[in-house]
Amino acid sequence: MENRRLILAKLAVEMGTVVGINTVIRVYSKTFDLTQFTQAQLPLLAIIEPAEETDNEMTSQRTLMALLAQMSLHFLHWGIIPNVTFGTIIKAIRDKIGDNFNLGGLITEIRVAGLSDIAGAMPLFNIDIDLEMKYYLNEMDT
Amino acid sequence: MAYYGLGTKEEILKNIDTQLNTITGIKFVDYQRVLASDIGPEKYPGSFINDVSTDKEKLLKDLSRNFFGCSLVCWVWATTEEDLATKLNAFLVTVKGKIMADPTRGSKAYDTIIENISTDGGSRWPQGMAVMNTLIVFYSTD
Numbered sequence: 001m002e003n004r005r006l007i008l009a010k011l012a013v014e015m016g017t018v019v020g021i022n023t024v025i026r027v028y029s030k031t032f033d034l035t036q037f038t039q040a041q042l043p044l045l046a047i048i049e050p051a052e053e054t055d056n057e058m059t060s061q062r063t064l065m066a067l068l069a070q071m072s073l074h075f076l077h078w079g080i081i082p083n084v085t086f087g088t089i090i091k092a093i094r095d096k097i098g099d100n101f102n103l104g105g106l107i108t109e110i111r112v113a114g115l116s117d118i119a120g121a122m123p124l125f126n127i128d129i130d131l132e133m134k135y136y137l138n139e140m141d142t
Numbered sequence: 143m144a145y146y147g148l149g150t151k152e153e154i155l156k157n158i159d160t161q162l163n164t165i166t167g168i169k170f171v172d173y174q175r176v177l178a179s180d181i182g183p184e185k186y187p188g189s190f191i192n193d194v195s196t197d198k199e200k201l202l203k204d205l206s207r208n209f210f211g212c213s214l215v216c217w218v219w220a221t222t223e224e225d226l227a228t229k230l231n232a233f234l235v236t237v238k239g240k241i242m243a244d245p246t247r248g249s250k251a252y253d254t255i256i257e258n259i260s261t262d263g264g265s266r267w268p269q270g271m272a273v274m275n276t277l278i279v280f281y282s283t284d
Contacts, residue, residue: 035203078146
């Protein structure tokens with residue numbers, strides 16, 4: 001019985017504990033201004049405001065909701081192919097999600113729904129991670 | 143050769159200067175000049191390294207991608223026994239070879255591109271002049 005505000009706040013906190021990520025931000029658009037950040041603040045994980053849809057209508061004013069979030073990881077790599085740099089961080093993110101599949105009891109499910117190709121050009125690359133989260137919304141609270 | 147690309151315009155100009163000075167028989171290399179009219183015959187062949195333009199693309203607060211336009215004004219002198227076009231062409235081939243031997247300008251640039259070469263078409267015989275326009279891409283922390 002939670003809401004998206006608490007879930008996204010908790011997700012940001014959890015991602016902030018991933019070794020290798022220096023900054024976690026929440027943004028409303030994928031095209032946020034990266035020039036406001038320094039090299040030392042990267043790797044930077046941007047949690048983009050998720051789409052939300054009803055997964056299952058239930059009785060007693062309960063609804064199972066699905067949050068379709070996307071996280072965009074921005075990192076520096078002074079080479080043509082950013083292999084090791086991003087691989088280590090992506091694994092750490094996936095391990096963190098695997099260890100916290102209910103975000104401390106806030107949700108019933110969180111899973112990585114997909115990884116994009118690596119975009120960008122030397123030295124600034126990014127990769128998108130699609131997340132699917134499900135939680136029970138108490139409609140009395142909203 | 144390290145693949146890097148973080149440098150300054152001054153380091154890149156110095157690298158070009160050093161490269162040109164390794165050309166066998168070159169007599170004179172200088173900066174920011176247009177005409178060789180005040181250069182005596184003892185200073186042929188030679189080249190001016192002219193800083194033409196810089197276009198800056200901000201990537202992060204402390205990281206920029208720079209597009210640096212640098213023109214090399216090259217000149218030769220043909221004696222009555224020499225063919226001016228042949229001499230100018232040979233000199234240009236040598237200059238081009240030196241510039242492209244290390245497009246990273248000693249790891250201070252991402253790439254060096256020779257955009258075009260124009261000559262005076264022999265109109266200044268026995269002096270032959272050519273302009274080699276290069277585009278140098280490098281990253282800087284400003």
